[in-house]
Amino acid sequence: MPSLEPETLDALLVSLEVASFAMLLDVVPGLGLAYLLARKEWRGKSLVETLVTLPLVLPPVAVGFLLLFTFGREGPLGSRALGIDLDLILTWKGAVLASAVMSLPLVVRTARVAFEGVNPRLESMGRSLGLARTRVFLTITLPLARRGLFAALVLGFGRALGEFGATVIIAGNIPGKTQTLALAIFDNYQLGHEREALRLVGLTAVIAFLLIWFVERLLASGAEREGPR
Amino acid sequence: MKRTGWIVAMAVLTSLALVASRRRAGHEGLLVFAAASLRDACTELGRSFTARGGATVHFNFAGSNELAYQLLAGAHADVFLSADELQMDRVESAELLAAGSRRALLSNALVVIAPGAERAGPFSPTLLAQADRIAIAHPEAVPAGRYARAWLEREGIWETVRDRVAPAPHVRGALATVAAGGAPFGIVYRTDASSSDAVCVVFAVPGERVPPIRYPVARLARIEHEAEARAFLEFLAGDAARAIFERHGFGVIADGR
Structure with missing residues (x-):
């Protein structure tokens, strides 16, 4: 690989850290929601299901604007209403929030399939052997679903890496602070720097390829080992 | 074996996050919101300011109207360089500027x-x-x-x-x-x-x-890096900055009023 320009390295590091934090933010609510959707019935389930999927279909700028509006100075969760300043506008924290929201549907949907793939009879056998519910979850459900859950987080990470529309609105495009690879590509396109833009596209494509290849292998080897259900 | 994958995954994520926050700590500096037309001149100015012992300067370049909107929405910045008085007025009337810091800096055509x-x-x-x-x-x-x-x-x-x-x-x-x-x-x-x-x-x-094309500059109120922001504004009014602005084709307004 040719040596990276400092600006490119900055964008790469910002992308990786934003996507990592976004997944840290998503892991509990994402997997928790996925489990509830896969295993439980409750009132309003289909409403929650739809709401969680919404960012997959809504234009990302719409989500970005909603976030800016909500967390803006005068918004319902803004510094004036809360009394404290969450410092989300035009900061890397804002980029994390935008990426986390935009990736959540992918995390939940993929993890839900993974939970649904676990044979419920194994769980009820565990319970009939006297295991507590949390123990059943931790020692039976989670290990059996682990490949799919891991794939869910990797896919979410990938989605977070590619996030643009919501991020550019709430986090702006500040080199070295909030400029991710996707934003850097946009910047270079606007400046007419074709070669830099192409190089960034290449780098992004390599990362995306590796992530997807990893997910496919993860899911394929899981299917092989555990066999048809 | 079953849990190692998870442990590895969480370890990777956490270490990435730790690396990131460590990097972040060394990445503080001034944040300057500047009109898109100032991109080349300001990038050079920022380097020159830092090379003379000033703080690291990060820039947010966009249309001045977008920058004003971002500031009104609660974005934190230290300095605002607008391409017209109107956008600076919007920020000033929201009482976000440091009193007395606003001055006209540049002209253009x-x-x-x-x-x-x-x-x-x-x-x-x-x-x-x-x-x-x-x-x-x-x-x-x-x-x-x-x-x-x-x-x-x-x-x-x-x-x-x-x-x-x-x-x-x-x-x-x-x-x-x-x-x-x-x-x-x-x-x-x-x-x-x-x-x-x-x-x-x-x-x-x-x-x-055309109406006069003037670029005002001001410090924002309630900022963490007030001393550095003052130093940066002084630097903008100095000879080194004037030379850079003029080389990029801007007119420098001498008295600033």
Whole structure:
């Protein structure tokens, strides 16, 4: 690989850290929601299901604007209403929030399939052997679903890496602070720097390829080992 | 074996996050919101300021209207450099500026550009009325677009061309449209035109036919880096900065009022 320009390295590091934090933010609510959707019935389930999927279909700028509006100075969760300043506008924290929201549907949907793939009879056998519910979850459900859950987080990470529309609105495009690879590509396109833009596209494509290849292998080897259900 | 995958995954994520926050700690500095047209000049100024012992300077370049909106929405910045007084007024009337820090810094001029290294034949503003597309910054919001529109109105051709205007989010977007051959003409600042090899100036708009193009600068109120921000504003008013601004084609307003 040719040596990276400092600006490119900055964008790469910002992308990786934003996507990592976004997944840290998503892991509990994402997997928790996925489990509830896969295993439980409750009132309003289909409403929650739809709401969680919404960012997959809504234009990302719409989500970005909603976030800016909500967390803006005068918004319902803004510094004036809360009394404290969450410092989300035009900061890397804002980029994390935008990426986390935009990736959540992918995390939940993929993890839900993974939970649904676990044979419920194994769980009820565990319970009939006297295991507590949390123990059943931790020692039976989670290990059996682990490949799919891991794939869910990797896919979410990938989605977070590619996030643009919501991020550019709430986090702006500040080199070295909030400029991710996707934003850097946009910047270079606007400046007419074709070669830099192409190089960034290449780098992004390599990362995306590796992530997807990893997910496919993860899911394929899981299917092989555990066999048809 | 079963849990190792998870442990590895969480370890990877956490270590990435730790690396990131460690890196972040060494990445503090001034944050300057600057009009898109200042991109090249400010990038150079930032390096020069840091090289002279000043703080690291990060820039957020966008249309001044977008920057003002971001500031009103609660974004934290130390310094705001706007391409018109109107956007600075919006921020000032929200009481976000440090009192007494606002001053006029730069002046600029409009030019008509065309794609390519040169364009044959004479130019007159009536040619714009015949063009099938004209790239300018957004004529209702972005300073460069408002100046361009004011000139076109003055020439009496705004109503003719308004439907053929391709509005860009900031002046560099209009420049990029023309540079890529997306429009036969564009109206940008003189300083933008000289930043690109892919466009040529076909007409310099006389200053008296456009409202005065002035760039005000101010410190924001309630900031963490007040001393550094003061130092940066002083640096902007100094000789080293003047030389850089002038090399990029800006006029420097001496008394600042």
